[in-house]
Amino acid sequence: MDPSHLKEPIDVLEDGLSFLRLVEYIGDDWSVVSSARVSFGQGRKTDEEDTRLIRYLMLHDHMSPFEHIVFKFHVSCPMFIRNQWFRHRTWSYNEISRRYTSKNIVFYIPERFRKQDLDNKQGSVFSDEINNDIARNTVKRHGELALTTYNNLLEMGIAREHARMVLPQNMYTEFYATVNLRNLLHFVKLRITPEAQWEIRQYAKAILDILEQTVPISLDAFKEKHGLK
Amino acid sequence: MDPSHLKEPIDVLEDGLSFLRLVEYIGDDWSVVSSARVSFGQGRKTDEEDTRLIRYLMLHDHMSPFEHIVFKFHVSCPMFIRNQWFRHRTWSYNEISRRYTSKNIVFYIPERFRKQDLDNKQGSVFSDEINNDIARNTVKRHGELALTTYNNLLEMGIAREHARMVLPQNMYTEFYATVNLRNLLHFVKLRITPEAQWEIRQYAKAILDILEQTVPISLDAFKEKHGLK
Amino acid sequence: MDPSHLKEPIDVLEDGLSFLRLVEYIGDDWSVVSSARVSFGQGRKTDEEDTRLIRYLMLHDHMSPFEHIVFKFHVSCPMFIRNQWFRHRTWSYNEISRRYTSKNIVFYIPERFRKQDLDNKQGSVFSDEINNDIARNTVKRHGELALTTYNNLLEMGIAREHARMVLPQNMYTEFYATVNLRNLLHFVKLRITPEAQWEIRQYAKAILDILEQTVPISLDAFKEKHGLK
Amino acid sequence: MDPSHLKEPIDVLEDGLSFLRLVEYIGDDWSVVSSARVSFGQGRKTDEEDTRLIRYLMLHDHMSPFEHIVFKFHVSCPMFIRNQWFRHRTWSYNEISRRYTSKNIVFYIPERFRKQDLDNKQGSVFSDEINNDIARNTVKRHGELALTTYNNLLEMGIAREHARMVLPQNMYTEFYATVNLRNLLHFVKLRITPEAQWEIRQYAKAILDILEQTVPISLDAFKEKHGLK
Numbered sequence: 001m002d003p004s005h006l007k008e009p010i011d012v013l014e015d016g017l018s019f020l021r022l023v024e025y026i027g028d029d030w031s032v033v034s035s036a037r038v039s040f041g042q043g044r045k046t047d048e049e050d051t052r053l054i055r056y057l058m059l060h061d062h063m064s065p066f067e068h069i070v071f072k073f074h075v076s077c078p079m080f081i082r083n084q085w086f087r088h089r090t091w092s093y094n095e096i097s098r099r100y101t102s103k104n105i106v107f108y109i110p111e112r113f114r115k116q117d118l119d120n121k122q123g124s125v126f127s128d129e130i131n132n133d134i135a136r137n138t139v140k141r142h143g144e145l146a147l148t149t150y151n152n153l154l155e156m157g158i159a160r161e162h163a164r165m166v167l168p169q170n171m172y173t174e175f176y177a178t179v180n181l182r183n184l185l186h187f188v189k190l191r192i193t194p195e196a197q198w199e200i201r202q203y204a205k206a207i208l209d210i211l212e213q214t215v216p217i218s219l220d221a222f223k224e225k226h227g228l229k
Numbered sequence: 230m231d232p233s234h235l236k237e238p239i240d241v242l243e244d245g246l247s248f249l250r251l252v253e254y255i256g257d258d259w260s261v262v263s264s265a266r267v268s269f270g271q272g273r274k275t276d277e278e279d280t281r282l283i284r285y286l287m288l289h290d291h292m293s294p295f296e297h298i299v300f301k302f303h304v305s306c307p308m309f310i311r312n313q314w315f316r317h318r319t320w321s322y323n324e325i326s327r328r329y330t331s332k333n334i335v336f337y338i339p340e341r342f343r344k345q346d347l348d349n350k351q352g353s354v355f356s357d358e359i360n361n362d363i364a365r366n367t368v369k370r371h372g373e374l375a376l377t378t379y380n381n382l383l384e385m386g387i388a389r390e391h392a393r394m395v396l397p398q399n400m401y402t403e404f405y406a407t408v409n410l411r412n413l414l415h416f417v418k419l420r421i422t423p424e425a426q427w428e429i430r431q432y433a434k435a436i437l438d439i440l441e442q443t444v445p446i447s448l449d450a451f452k453e454k455h456g457l458k
Numbered sequence: 459m460d461p462s463h464l465k466e467p468i469d470v471l472e473d474g475l476s477f478l479r480l481v482e483y484i485g486d487d488w489s490v491v492s493s494a495r496v497s498f499g500q501g502r503k504t505d506e507e508d509t510r511l512i513r514y515l516m517l518h519d520h521m522s523p524f525e526h527i528v529f530k531f532h533v534s535c536p537m538f539i540r541n542q543w544f545r546h547r548t549w550s551y552n553e554i555s556r557r558y559t560s561k562n563i564v565f566y567i568p569e570r571f572r573k574q575d576l577d578n579k580q581g582s583v584f585s586d587e588i589n590n591d592i593a594r595n596t597v598k599r600h601g602e603l604a605l606t607t608y609n610n611l612l613e614m615g616i617a618r619e620h621a622r623m624v625l626p627q628n629m630y631t632e633f634y635a636t637v638n639l640r641n642l643l644h645f646v647k648l649r650i651t652p653e654a655q656w657e658i659r660q661y662a663k664a665i666l667d668i669l670e671q672t673v674p675i676s677l678d679a680f681k682e683k684h685g686l687k
Numbered sequence: 688m689d690p691s692h693l694k695e696p697i698d699v700l701e702d703g704l705s706f707l708r709l710v711e712y713i714g715d716d717w718s719v720v721s722s723a724r725v726s727f728g729q730g731r732k733t734d735e736e737d738t739r740l741i742r743y744l745m746l747h748d749h750m751s752p753f754e755h756i757v758f759k760f761h762v763s764c765p766m767f768i769r770n771q772w773f774r775h776r777t778w779s780y781n782e783i784s785r786r787y788t789s790k791n792i793v794f795y796i797p798e799r800f801r802k803q804d805l806d807n808k809q810g811s812v813f814s815d816e817i818n819n820d821i822a823r824n825t826v827k828r829h830g831e832l833a834l835t836t837y838n839n840l841l842e843m844g845i846a847r848e849h850a851r852m853v854l855p856q857n858m859y860t861e862f863y864a865t866v867n868l869r870n871l872l873h874f875v876k877l878r879i880t881p882e883a884q885w886e887i888r889q890y891a892k893a894i895l896d897i898l899e900q901t902v903p904i905s906l907d908a909f910k911e912k913h914g915l916k
Contacts, residue, residue: 026713026757035781035863038761040579041788067779068865070713070757074725080394089318092754092867094722099351099426101728108394116388121498122328124388135385142378142395149371156364159345159353161426165309165337165399166371176722178755178867180779197328197390255484255528264552264634267532269808270559296550297636299484299528303496321525321638323493330499350727405493407526407638409550538852547776557809557884566852574846580786582846593843600836600853607829614822617803617811619884623767623795624829628852655786655848 006213010206012077013199017106017172019076020206027069027181029054029217036065051217058221069181069215073207078108080169081199084191090183095175098164102154107143108170109136114198123195142168181215185222192228235442239435241306242428246335246401248305249435251443256298256410258283258446265294280446287450298410298444302436307337309398310429313420319412324404327393331383336372337399338365343427352424371397410444414451421457464671468664470535471657475564475630477534478664485527485639487512487675494523509675516679527639527673531665536566538627539658542649548641553633556622560612565601566628567594572656581653600626639673643680650686693900697893699764700886704793704859706763707893714756714868716741716904723752738904745908756868756902760894765795767856768886771878777870782862785851789841794830795857796823801885810882829855868902872909879915 009019033050036057037043044050057065077085086093113135114124146168153163179187184207190196191204211219223229238248262279263272265286273279286294306314315322342364343353375397382392408416413436419425421433440448452458467477491508494515495501502508515523535543544551571593572582604626611621637645642665648654649662669677681687696706720737721730723744731737744752764772773780800822801811833855840850866874871894877883878891898906910916 024713026711026759031759038781038861038863039784039787041783041790041861064779065781068759068781068863070865072713072718072755078394079398080390083312083315086312086315087322092751092869093316094725094752094755096728097351097726100726103728110391113382113385114388114391115386116383122326122390124390127386129386131385135382135387138378138382139395142375145374146371146397149367152367153342153364154345156342156360157344157356157358158364159343161309161351161353162339162343165307166368166397168375168395168397169308170394174725174728176725176755178757180865182779253484255482255530260530267552267632267634268555268558270554270561270632293550294552297530297552297634299636301484301489301526321522323496323523323526325499326497329497332499403496403499405496405526407528409636411550536852537856538848541770541773544770544773545780551774555809568849571840571843572846572849573844574841580784580848582848585844587844589843593840593845596836596840597853600833603832604829604855607825611800611822611825612803614800614818615802615814615816616822617801619767619809619811620797620801623765623857624826624855626833626853626855627766 006210012202012206013108014111015108017076017108020203021074022210023072023074025071025214029215031068032057032065032218035068054217055221058218058225063182066182066185066218067180070178071184072176072178074176076172076174077203078170078199079173081203082173082175084197084200088187090179092178093175096173099161102160105147105167106172108172109140139170143170181218189226235439241431241435242337244337246305246337249432250303251439252301252303254300254443258444260297261286261294261447264297283446284450287447287454292411295411295414295447296409299407300413301405301407303405305401305403306432307399307428308402310432311402311404313426313429317416319408321407322404325402328390331389334376334396335401337401338369353427368399372399410447418455464668470660470664471566473566475534475566478661479532480668481530481532483529483672487673489526490515490523490676493526512675513679516676516683521640524640524643524676525638528636529642530634530636532634534630534632535661536628536657537631539661540631540633542655542658546645548637550636551633554631557619560618563605563625564630566630567598582656597628601628639676647684693897699889699893700795701798702795704763704795707890708761709897710759710761712758712901716902718755719744719752719905722755741904742908745905745912750869753869753872753905754867757865758871759863759865761863763859763861764890765857765886766860768890769860769862771884771887775874777866779865780862783860786848789847792834792854793859795859796827826857830857868905876913
């Protein structure tokens with residue numbers, strides 16, 4: 001494991017604007033073990049026994065030992081993804097505020113748009129029926145227009161906190177987010193399913209990659225539990 | 230106290246679109262007392278002694294007895310206010326989803342815009358220097374345009390969850406929100422100060438009015454504690 | 459449903475000292491529905507459709523609509539059960555404090571003791587091999603002795619908060635506890651299994667009875683989900 | 688700063704049985720700064736400016752940037768202190784379970800007992816009026832007796848989870864506890880005051896020492912805010 005590699009930003013949506021970056025973390029698979037074994041008045045044993053214990057805890061939903069491993073991320077994502085993300089109330093967040101700054105306003109333009117899924121009211125599917133060039137141009141032009149309107153309002157002397165109301169929800173936002181492994185796995189579970197919006201699934205996948213390198217045994221048990229293998 | 234009056238929606242931003250509505254609540258000032266006195270193995274005493282106890286608890290920051298009074302609200306507010314609101318992680322929320330429905334999309338157009346406060350980077354002040362007619366027209370036209378673009382994207386077959394990304398942050402959203410009195414007072418404390426954005430302060434004031442009618446003694450002690458009288 | 463019946467204390471451990479009492483609650487099955495349907499911009503439909511929605515939400519783990527129903531209990535239980543209970547961090551608690559009062563100290567004496575389960579390190583089973591009369595007498599005498607020692611320490615002028623350290627963990631304690639339906643169901647799920655200690659299972663069963671009378675449709679879906687029918 | 692020194696167990700109650708041990712932590716004063724400055728779309732500046740920002744955040748109660756620093760402790764303390772500690776619901780805990788093990792049962796015997804404070808119903812004061820030798824002997828003998836009774840019950844075949852009910856509350860327990868800096872400071876604030884029980888104040892002081900060595904600037908601002916300098 002190369003830690004410098006582990007902490008490089010991942011361009012989650014592959015547009016040069018999105019990123020997920022692991023800032024720091026504490027704990028590893030063996031922290032789960034030592035936290036769990038305090039119940040028995042014991043510590044670590046052999047790797048094999050410890051691996052078995054992690055699997056047992058995960059599969060029997062004894063999740064408290066997974067709370068002592070903590071991850072801190074730095075994230076750049078569109079506002080509509082941020083809104084889904086911040087519904088998770090067990091994380092700690094600090095976000096860029098459009099009350100403070102009017103700089104670096106950029107927008108997410110999907111490479112490929114998705115069609116409404118007619119079987120699933122909240123879902124969508126990739127489809128050749130969509131003309132992506134036209135769609136991309138429409139969204140791009142709308143972003144430029146919104147930015148112009150925003151700047152016009154600022155020039156009229158209007159406060160940033162008021163002017164921002166015209167900015168669309170594909171505007172990028174940026175935040176720090178800290179969470180323990182138990183709640184991070186809950187996030188991944190909910191956001192990696194086919195029912196989740198494609199964009200947030202990409203973030204969940206990037207997190208999964210990081211977990212694969214930091215807590216491989218816990219992650220393996222998690223994947224088995226939720227049929228993700 | 231007329232309960233039917235208490236549960237009527239309040240048009241917080243006075244535009245016929247915003248509202249705060251008390252759906253239901255449990256507990257009152259005397260619930261604080263009986264919860265607190267369980268510590269002493271005692272229950273209620275005289276109104277005077279009970280009032281004194283509530284003041285003592287509030288002023289000495291013994292807030293756990295205030296957690297047993299619970300309020301459920303139904304709220305309609307602009308997205309940029311919702312984003313401030315949902316930063317409070319101790320509430321329970323259920324919100325309208327633009328992945329499910331494309332109906333009833335309306336926008337907040339301020340009656341009076343505010344100027345950037347030059348002393349306070351995040352703040353704003355009402356000012357005669359702003360031409361409100363021009364500003365209102367600019368924001369109104371931008372909303373119409375965004376809605377047109379949104380509908381165009383839907384007509385191209387694009388999924389609601391994708392098309393919504395062009396909708397601006399003054400779009401109204403709607404949610405149910407449940408919280409206990411301790412955390413509700415924390416919300417009011419943070420959101421009623423002059424540093425808070427004017428719009429969310431109006432919601433904090435509406436909540437204060439409801440608390441005045443439901444937990445008057447607790448509220449009085451709260452106001453004294455935070456210099457709000 | 460007779461509400462006065464619903465709020466009568468239940469003698470959970472059948473010793474005249476334990477109790478679980480529903481103090482108050484807000485919401486019912488239809489609150490789940492209206493909170494969930496705000497996502498679609500809709501409200502209640504027919505009872506049949508609403509029942510189907512509740513089952514769908516429960517079985518697909520969409521638990522946020524269950525957070526708007528809130529229960530407040532008054533509980534008397536042995537300290538060792540209280541310690542298991544207070545591990546649930548999503549409840550609000552106020553408890554009798556032995557720093558404040560030295561009155562009404564009573565102890566839990568099991569009617570029937572359980573044998574160590576040799577297959578399950580943390581478990582126990584009822585067994586005819588145990589001489590319950592001897593065991594009851596042993597525990598009863600120990601309680602009397604601890605109380606005498608406690609009173610001796612008080613008479614020596616020692617502070618209540620210090621003297622209490624000799625009191626055993628079968629001492630009864632009393633508390634108010636408020637929780638929403640989502641977290642209450644989580645408590646029931648964890649504490650009603652055969653792995654849970656027999657005493658706390660009795661409290662979980664008493665809660666189940668109350669839920670049967672207050673949110674029957676939600677409870678039915680919960681039981682189906684967790685194989686409790 | 689010598690990290691190995693930092694992670695040595697501290698014998699908080701000076702009896703050779705109690706300890707507080709820092710297991711690991713992430714973040715430092717500058718993590719507060721970088722998390723806070725994401726709001727402005729900025730990062731770190733000079734040490735002087737960054738120190739000023741930390742003080743500003745602390746004194747104006749902008750506590751979210753302090754949530755990204757996380758500490759993990761290993762604690763040994765008497766049960767009656769553990770019960771006060773676990774009232775803090777924002778921590779993650781794993782504790783030794785007397786359902787699993789009957790080993791290493793030891794008791795806290797205070798060096799000096801405290802007298803009931805007649806002005807303060809929950810408080811106590813050190814006093815020459817107490818005969819500490821007699822009190823220590825009383826508590827020591829009671830512990831031995833409780834342990835004998837416990838072992839008798841085990842020999843009768845009674846389950847550990849049942850037999851433990853005779854064990855007094857000065858029995859030592861052991862746990863892992865993880866918490867972020869914001870909530871850790873809240874714990875210190877509540878548990879370091881003269882109203883807190885003397886024993887838990889010693890733990891709060893030990894934590895303060897650790898914070899002095901890990902986040903000195905944040906701690907300095909905290910002490911100023913709460914008059915602890």
